[in-house]
Amino acid sequence: MPLMTSHQRAILLMIIAPTLWSIAGVLTRHLDSAQGFEVTFWRSLFSGLFVGGALLYQQGAARTVATIRHAGGMGVVSGLMWSVMFVCFMVALTRTTVANTLIVLSVSPLLTAFLAWVILKERVAPRTWLAIGAAFVGISWMFVNSMSEVGGKHLVGMMIAGAVPVAAAFNLIAIKRAGHGVDLIPAVLLGSVFSAALMLPVAWPLNTSMHDILILATLGFFQLGLPCMLMVKAMKHLSAPEVSLLALLEVLLGPLWAWLGAGEVPAQETLIGGAVVMAALVFNELAPSGKQGKRESTALQ
Template structure:
């Protein structure tokens, strides 16, 4: 795969990810936990079919005998699936996406604390600026409806779970403290399926009695397959072609696309505090990742 094709595919991934907010705004009767249940259920079914075709019976043996890390990763995915959709039903799409965008900075901070990775000054500055942007957005929510503030706080669970997930995966890939560090690394893709199953199982009792119409099921089925399962499989493949910082930088397009879809397709204009806070967060992330790419390119050329 050429680099240009990989970049184009990553842009397609962000477009698919970004449709959740605007699609959710057009549901008839499904709300809160029921929205999460149906999306996670359809995602689990799609992933089970796709991964079974790719891995065969070995997929289910791997899940049954999976390591602690595989299940921790699956639990993190379940938190991400659940918190995202619950937050979307409580606050604006822009608030949720901007809060999620701080994930790479939280991940960098966790890597410093738990894996003792060195963080360059630019990353510390980006963490401070991004944190200020989120704090500004929280301050704007605090003056409005309690549900909106609650939704933004729930959305914060998504980057926190993602940071834990990534830290665990980094620990495994580096074989820290493992005498068998040279052995082949465990395939962590089934964790995505585990997370979908856990999310659906946990939210079903909270969603009962189910009220989704046929129209709702069609939209939520599309989210589970098109907005989650397909881009998840694509992005795993792209990790072989694109460096992490470049994927993180391109992934920020989800914030832009998602906010625009909600604005155009559902008339949901972001609040001024969300726009200001979002500009700080995105500016910090873009500057940090762009400088990281420049540094790596310079080193390779040298």
């Protein structure tokens, strides 16, 4: 009897992935001079190197090429969505505050659930809708006092950030639509390549210090490439809304790492809102029981 079911292993992967995503803020606090476009370029470049290297190590050159080809049009679509997320998130942060950006990103589970219902004909459990609503309220409460006025530069930044949850939702739907027979980990590689190629002209000339390059390599390898690969693996055994909800751990953990690693003490609202988000995530995973829970777990495997 296995220690963990496929569904439980997928949940574990989707806890590890946003935990790694969440270290972006605290690591970027320690950059000397690298800014928006340059950060996005180097992070995407190192992500591509990591994912490409992992594929070559696991499959060899010939099989890696075959896997990329087998991903086909759906792989290109997913790669484009990854690229939009990689670019727009960092650009948004140069135009508005972290709080404004994260508030916009928090609509992703709701949009994902809606698209899964419309496109995949996937039934979304009432508990998931409830968890999505509770998580959105919790995130809003976390950042309510630090929200900037929506106008001018901030409005542009929030509009750019709006592309991230849209791309994330469509990406999750694309991965689920591809099914078990298509490996879309190469799409993470394509997204990294697209993003780096797009950012190079606006990031040039590259004046990044070696200190910053080491931090950006860490971001590319362990904050972007690895967790995105883990998410694609987890998607095989989780519903799209479930993945999108668990991804909100990034928003929850980001302020914690900033507190521990950069001395940014969280406000009381952050702690209360974070508790609400955590409760919503735990509720969504533990609510199913008995025959209903077994049917849902079987359906996802």
